[in-house]
Every structure is written in structure tokens, then in C-alpha cells.
Amino acid sequence: MPSTVSIKGLTKAYVRGRQRVEVLRGIDLEVEQGEFLALMGPSGSGKTTLLNLIGGLDRPDRGEIIVAGERLDALSPGKLTKWRARHVGFIFQFYNLLPVLTAERNVEVPLLLTNLSAKERQRNVSAALTLVGLADRAKHKPAELSGGQQQRVAIARALVSDPSVLVCDEPTGDLDRETSDAILGLLQLLNRMHGKTIVMVTHDPRAAGRASRRLYVDKGVLGRAPAEEAA
Secondary structure, three states: OOEEEEEEEEEEEEEEEEEEEEEEEHHHHHHHEOOOOEEEEEEOOOOOHHHHHHOOOOOOOOOEEOOOOOHHHHHHHHHHHHHHHHHHEEEEEEOOOOOOOOOOHHHHHHHHHHOOOOHHHHHHHHHHHHHHHOHOOOOOOOOOOOOHHHHHHHHHHHHOOOEEEEEOOOOOOOOHHHHHHHHHHHHHHHHHHHHHHHEEEEEEEEEEHOEEEEEEOOOEEEOOOOOHHOO
């Protein structure tokens, strides 16, 4: 099975005042096409930084990162923006929906960066909302939807351009247990039935348990999750 994500010797640091903080220290990682990977670890461990690098939102200081066949550390900012719009679907903890737009218009936003016609965009939006079970809520604005429904809209928005990888940052962190289970079930469905490659950051061992593989990030180093975390 080919790799969707291939990372070698990835290093990232930030400067805070006069202090240089090493966030990632020589990370090596392979994520196979169609894999569902959970990244765990304490706050400040570097897992969200690693997720942002995979999604093309940040650049490494050193090392090589290839996602969907493109070497991201070698792309210009303009090319990276275009690549990201085509290949990555982002799902965040707090949905990031535009409150003045309906569900269908929120889902359509990523397609406005493409050359698709209005009719083609509408067809893709309808398919994405149907996939997440919200076809009947297309005309509703975020304030008229529950938290779980808003996250489903966000997932539809992430899916609408048929990305190579879904990048999820604590996607159930703001949801109750029942709604969280439903969203995790949807992610599993997208992974198992539709072959979507998913990389998810989570603090929740129950959420991580839905993934096909779990890794642990601590002090910028990547390894297997401790037994109590993986349980």
C-alpha cells in the first residue's frame, strides 16, 4: 500500500523572546493510503504542530515531508496554498463555520477556489451533505443546528473537494459523549467504506481507539502510545 504521508527527519522550533523552543525533534512517519492514524500526547508535546505540517499550514525547519505525492517543504507559498486546497480537508474542534451562511454555502466555500461551475459545485455540496446525513438541513444556518450537526457540516466541507487526506484536530473535543461517538462513527465510515486517509489529534483514548493505529508524541519525539493511553 503506498504512503499518503511520508516524513523524514522533520524538525520544527519556535522562538519565544530570546528562547528557542524545539517542538519537533527529527520525526520520521509513514501514513499509508486509507489508514486512520490517531496522534496522542500531552498539551505542548508537538502533536498539533505535526498535524499542521502534514496539512501544509506550517513549514518545517529541516527534514522532508511528502503528502499525496508532493514534497511540501520544497513548495513556494503560492503553490502550497493551491496544493492544500486540492488535497487536504480540515476538521477542527470548534467547527469554524461562517454564521451568516447556510450549511450548503459553508460546505461550498472550498469549491470557490476551483474552476467548477455553479451547477457542479451544487452537485458536490449535495453529495457531501447527504454523505454526512444532513441533506435535510442544507438551508439551515449554524445557529439553527446542534453541535453535532455543525461538526457534520464541517466534515462535509472537508470532504467536498475529495481531498487526499483528512486532518482532524480534536474533532470531538467540544461534544458530549453520545454526539462524539456519532462523529467518530462517521469518521470510521469515511475511512473504512470510502477509503479516506485520516490523521487525527486527540486527548481522548476512547476517540483514539476508533483509529487503526495510534502513536504518541511527547517532547517532540514520536513513539507508540503507552498502554494506558492506547487502551
